[in-house]
Structures are given as C-alpha cells and as structure tokens.
Amino acid sequence: xxxxxxxxxxxxxxxxxxxxxxxxxxxxxxxxxxxxxxxxxxxxxxxxxxxxxxxxxxxxxxxxxxxxxxxxxxxxxxxxxxxxxxxxxxxxxxxxxxxxxxxxxxxxxxxxxxxxxxxxxxxxxxxxxxxxxxxxxxxxxxxxxxxxxxxxxxxxxxxxxxxxxxxxxxxxxxxxxxxxxxxxx
Amino acid sequence: xxxxxxxxxxxxxxxxxxxxxxxxxxxxxxxxxxxxxxxxxxxxxxxxxxxxxxxxxxxxxxxxxxxxxxxxxxxxxxxxxxxxxxxxxxxxxxxxxxxxxxxxxxxxxxxxxxxxxxxxxxxxxxxxxxxxxxxxxxxxxxxxxxxxxxxxxxxxxxxxxxxxxxxxxxxxxxxxxxxxxxxxxxxxxxxxxxxxxxxxxxxxxxxxxxxxxxxxxxxxxxxxxxxxxxxxxxxxxxxxxxxxxxxxxxxxxxxxxxxxxxxxxxxxxxxxxxxxxxxx
Numbered sequence: 001x002x003x004x005x006x007x008x009x010x011x012x013x014x015x016x017x018x019x020x021x022x023x024x025x026x027x028x029x030x031x032x033x034x035x036x037x038x039x040x041x042x043x044x045x046x047x048x049x050x051x052x053x054x055x056x057x058x059x060x061x062x063x064x065x066x067x068x069x070x071x072x073x074x075x076x077x078x079x080x081x082x083x084x085x086x087x088x089x090x091x092x093x094x095x096x097x098x099x100x101x102x103x104x105x106x107x108x109x110x111x112x113x114x115x116x117x118x119x120x121x122x123x124x125x126x127x128x129x130x131x132x133x134x135x136x137x138x139x140x141x142x143x144x145x146x147x148x149x150x151x152x153x154x155x156x157x158x159x160x161x162x163x164x165x166x167x168x169x170x171x172x173x174x175x176x177x178x179x180x181x182x183x184x185x
Numbered sequence: 186x187x188x189x190x191x192x193x194x195x196x197x198x199x200x201x202x203x204x205x206x207x208x209x210x211x212x213x214x215x216x217x218x219x220x221x222x223x224x225x226x227x228x229x230x231x232x233x234x235x236x237x238x239x240x241x242x243x244x245x246x247x248x249x250x251x252x253x254x255x256x257x258x259x260x261x262x263x264x265x266x267x268x269x270x271x272x273x274x275x276x277x278x279x280x281x282x283x284x285x286x287x288x289x290x291x292x293x294x295x296x297x298x299x300x301x302x303x304x305x306x307x308x309x310x311x312x313x314x315x316x317x318x319x320x321x322x323x324x325x326x327x328x329x330x331x332x333x334x335x336x337x338x339x340x341x342x343x344x345x346x347x348x349x350x351x352x353x354x355x356x357x358x359x360x361x362x363x364x365x366x367x368x369x370x371x372x373x374x375x376x377x378x379x380x381x382x383x384x385x386x387x388x389x390x391x392x393x394x395x396x397x398x399x400x401x402x403x404x405x406x407x408x409x410x411x412x413x414x415x416x417x418x419x420x421x422x423x424x425x426x427x428x429x430x431x432x433x434x435x436x437x438x439x440x441x442x443x444x445x446x447x448x449x450x451x452x453x454x455x456x457x458x459x460x461x462x463x464x465x
Contacts, residue, residue, distance in 0.1 A: 020228070020426075035302070064252050065292045074290055075243075075252040080333045080366050102424070103333075103366035124232060124424060125333065125368030126457045127239035129248035147304050148252075148292050160235075162228075162426065173365050176427030180226050181420040184429075 002160070009056050009097050014119045017163045019170030023121065024158040029058040029100065031152040033079055036143055037087035040151075044090065051142030051151050055095035060123070062100075063148035064132070073138040073154070077128030078102040081120070085109050092116045100161055104173055113165045120165035122172070134159040186268045187321040189465055191277035194261075194269075194325060198278055201327035201461040202257060202285025206249040209240055212397040213372075213433070213458055220370065220430040229428025233370075236423070236456055250457045254291035255329030257282045257311040258389065264320035279309040294332070314386065326393060328460035334367035334453045340385055343447040352377055352449050353412060359451040360416045360432060365425020368455035372396070373416065373435040376450040378442035387438040388452035393460050396434040409435045433458075 005013050007027025017023065030052050032040065040050050061081055065074030081101030088099060089112035097118055102125040105113075113120055123131060134156045142151040164172045217240075221233040243250040259278055263269075286293060286308035295309065296302045318324075339359045343351045356375055363371070376387025400406035412435040422428025433456065442448060 062252060063292065063294075065249050065254060066290045068247060068290050071247070074292070075248045075250070075254075077252050079253070080336065082366065102368065104364055104425075122365070122424065122426075124235050124239075125365075126251050126331075126455050127235050128252040129242040129250060130235060130239040132248045133242070147306070148294065162424075172427075173425050176228065176422065176425070177420040178427075180229075180422055180427035180429075184225060 004158070009058055011056070011097050011117050014097055015117060015167055017119055017166050019163050019166045019172040019175055021163045023161050023163060025058065025161060026157050026159070027155070029060045029154050029156055029159070031060050031062050031064070031154060033061055033063050033149045034083040034087070035146050035149045036151050037084050039143055041087045041090050044094070052153065054091055057096050058098040058100065059091065059096060060100040060154065064138070064152070067138070073132055073135045075128035076132045076135055078123040078125055081105055088112065092118050105165065110165060110171070114167060114169050117167040119163055119167060121161035122164045123159070123161050131159065186266055188268050188270050189323055190271040191269055191274050192271050193465055194274070194323065195277040195281040195284070197325055197463045197465065198259060198281025198327055199284040199288065201325070201463065202282055202291065202329065203289035205327055205329050205459040205461045206254045206289065206291055207243050207246055209250065209457070209459065212395045214240065216396045216433050217456070220433060224423070224428055224430050226422055226428030228426045229422045229430060232423035232426060233430065249291060250459070251331060251455070252292060253294065253331040253333060254286070255331050255459070256295060257286070257308060258328040258330050259311045260314045260316070260326040260328070260390070260393070262316045262318045262324040264322045265317050266321040267323055275313065278311055278313055282309050282311045283307045323465045324462065325465065326460055326462040328393060331455055331457065334371060334455040337363035337367040337453040338388070338451055340381065340448065340450040342381065343449055345445070345447045347447060352447070353408065353415070355449050356412050356435070356451050357415045357419070359453065361419050361421070363453055364421055367453045368457070369421055369425055370423055370430045370433045370456050372433050372454040372456070372458040373412070374452040374454065375435065375437045376452070377437060377439045377448070379440035379448060381448055383440055384448035384450035385452070387440060388450035391436040391438045392452055392454045392458060394436045400437060405437045405439065409437055
C-alpha cells in the first residue's frame with residue numbers, strides 16, 4: 001500500500017519513511033536540473049533570494065517536454081540525479097525535505113540526507129507519460145532562458161515515487177539488490 | 186540512376202522523430218512481456234507493469250514515452266545508383282529533425298557547444314551517419330537517444346590477450362557500474378573489433394537490431410545469451426530496486442581489427458529503446 005503525503009511538506013511527514021516504501025505525493029513541487037541547481041546555489045552564495053523557498057521544499061529533477069495545447073505539461077519523468085550531487089547538500093542543509101530523481105547518489109548527498117532528516121525519492125525512469133498525468137498545473141517561475149531546464153512550480157496529485165534514501169541511512173539500491181539476491185539463493 | 190528528392194527524406198525524418206518517441210516496436214514490447222512473466226521480484230514486476238502502462242499511454246499520441254526525447258541519431262544507407270535532388274542532404278535531414286521536434290512537441294535537448302552549453306532551441310543538429318550501399322534505394326533510420334543511458338556507455342581498448350573473457354567481463358562491468366542510472370531494464374549494444382571509433386559505432390548500431398532474432402553467428406549468439414544471463418544475475422532489477430530484469434537484451438556487432446588490438450564498446454540504452462526505419 002502506498003503512503004499518501006500532502007503539503008505542507010514538513011519533515012515530520014517524512015521521518016518514518018523507510019527505503020522501499022511507495023509514496024504518493026500531492027502538492028507543490030519545484031523542478032530543477034543541473035543548470036538550474038547551479039544558478040540557485042550561486043544565487044544563495046551571493047546572498048540573494050532563491051526563486052522559491054528552500055525550507056520544506058520538494059525538488060523534482062525533471063526537464064519536461066513542451067505542453068500540447070490545453071495541457072499543463074508534456075511528459076515529465078525523472079532525470080539522472082548524480083548530476084545534481086554537487087549542489088544537493090547545500091539545499092538539504094537549507095531545509096529541502098525531499099529530492100525526486102533516479103539513480104545512485106554520492107556519499108556527500110547520502111550524509112546530507114541523514115544529517116538533515118531528509119529523503120531521496122525515485123520516480124519511475126522512462127515512465128514519463130504516466131507521470132505527466134499527475135501534474136495538474138505548471139508555471140515557469142525562474143530561468144526561462146533555460147527552456148526545458150527552467151525552474152517550474154508544479155502542482156502534482158498522487159505522484160508515484162519510491163523511497164531510495166530514508167532519513168536513517170536506508171538505501172533501496174543496496175538493500176533491494178541484496179534482498180533479491182538472497183531470495184533466489 | 187534513380188532520382189530521390191531530399192524533401193522526401195526530410196518528410197520521412199520529421200514523421201519518424203514523432204513516431205519513434207510515441208510508439209515502440211513489437212519486438213521490444215514482446216521482450217518486455219516475456220521478462221515480466223519471468224520476473225521473480227514483486228517490486229520488479231510492479232515497475233515493469235508501470236512501464237507497460239506508460240507505453241500504452243504514449244500510444245494515445247499525446248505524451249511522448251520519455252521526457253528525454255533524445256538526440257536525433259539518423260542513419261542513412263544510400264544506394265550507389267541514387268541521385269539525390271532538390272537541395273542539400275544534410276540541410277534536409279536537419280530540417281526534418283527541426284520539424285519533427287517542433288510539430289511533435291518534443292524536448293529540445295541539444296546545446297551548440299559542449300562547454301558553453303547554449304541550447305540550439307530546435308534539437309538540431311542531428312547526429313548523422315552515412316553509408317554507401319549497392320542498389321537504388323535510401324534506407325533511413327531515426328533513433329532518438331536519451332542521455333541518461335548514453336552517459337553510462339563505455340569503451341575500452343583491451344589487449345588481445347584479454348580474449349573472450351576480457352570482453353565479457355567488461356560488458357558485465359559496464360552494466361553493473363551503471364546500476365539504477367540508465368533506467369533499467371536496459372538494452373545493451375556491444376561493438377567488438379574495428380578501430381576506437383568503429384567499435385563505438387557498432388555498439389550504437391547494435392541497439393538498432395531486432396530483439397527477437399538470433400545473432401547471425403552462432404558463436405556470438407551464445408555470447409549474447411550468456412551476457413544477458415550474467416547481467417540478469419546481478420540483482421539490480423527494474424529501476425534498480427532489486428530483481429532479475431536488469432537487461433532486456435544484449436546485441437553484438439563485430440568487425441575485423443588490428444593484430445595489436447581488441448576494442449570493445451558498450452552503448453547502453455534504456456527500456457525506451459526507440460528507432461524507426463523507412464526505405465525510399
């Protein structure tokens with residue numbers, strides 16, 4: 001059974017999640033890929049306001065396809081997360097509660113997740129049409145010149161994700177593989 | 186000498202860019218269904234079912250299969266008895282890509298320079314490979330390639346002494362290192378022999394081969410099966426959550442090489458292994 005989590009995304013709602021849990025997210029999430037992460041962290045370093053409040057935010061690593069007329073968004077699956085590894089610890093230390101992406105993370109990101117009681121969630125890579133249906137509204141709020149990589153404010157309903165890194169150090173990519181290999185011994 | 190208009194090539198490419206991003210071929214869908222039936226892991230089966238659901242939604246023609254609608258890789262086999270008319274071929278190919286990615290609401294993912302990284306805004310230029318072949322036809326293949334999987338690809342110049350085992354260990358190592366990153370289950374294209382660049386090209390072309398036909402060589406057919414078994418014993422599974430189906434297929438292409446060399450290239454593709462072909 002999937003666990004439903006709705007905004008506001010305060011950390012207490014994520015504290016009991018375990019690696020491998022299925023979660024349905026409802027509320028506002030912000031999109032950013034590496035180009036946007038670079039600009040956001042540079043803005044923060046200069047003492048400027050980031051384009052959205054980082055505290056209690058969920059950042060979805062996605063660069064969607066253009067919306068067809070009458071649709072809020074095009075296909076919207078996760079991009080590979082390690083490209084954000086250089087920037088993610090800064091945002092986690094500023095209160096980002098969850099990252100949505102796919103693929104392995106660095107040791108520095110894993111430490112920042114447990115240090116801050118945050119989570120790393122995986123969306124289904126390559127199932128972008130399925131996830132597009134969960135996006136009810138989308139609006140570019142910063143870095144429009146980046147095109148698909150601009151920062152968008154999305155409202156999602158029941159966006160399906162799986163917990164990869166939980167707040168106490170669980171890692172689905174390690175545990176899931178071990179569990180499967182043990183099960184076929 | 187048969188005349189073919191480059192406008193016909195442009196039109197075909199525009200259509201194939203859109204079609205490839207919405208409709209997967211039957212061989213891949215059958216391969217996916219077969220792996221789903223044999224997947225012991227519950228979460229693995231759930232992920233494969235979600236991927237099948239995604240394929241069905243994309244077939245409605247509204248949402249592309251993946252948000253990474255890829256770099257347009259275009260392969261042309263041009264018969265030596267063909268005369269191309271009505272303009273410059275390369276311009277026509279790029280115009281086809283420009284139209285397909287525009288009209289199809291596909292993502293524009295190409296930057297003009299690898300370091301200054303300014304988006305060209307229309308997904309051009311395409312990656313183009315030409316081959317002159319006998320006959321009076323033009324065969325065009327469009328393969329939009331996502332870079333989550335492209336980034337996990339590797340090449341190695343092995344010493345000949347590494348032999349068969351060295352080749353096989355390298356292919357399995359690439360799949361294991363890639364882990365969850367390239368959106369498993371993956372399709373693995375392997376190029377063995379040739380030169381440094383030829384090996385990479387063969388690996389990419391291996392991704393275009395049908396998944397339901399045995400390799401022409403019984404020796405390499407057995408190697409493909411062994412490599413698939415070894416990769417699917419790693420336990421990475423669909424999306425890297427644990428399971429059997431880490432790869433859907435392994436395809437190998439080989440070429441003669443130098444007495445001093447054993448190049449091996451591994452081009453990784455995700456489960457959205459897209460390509461369309463027409464013959465003009």
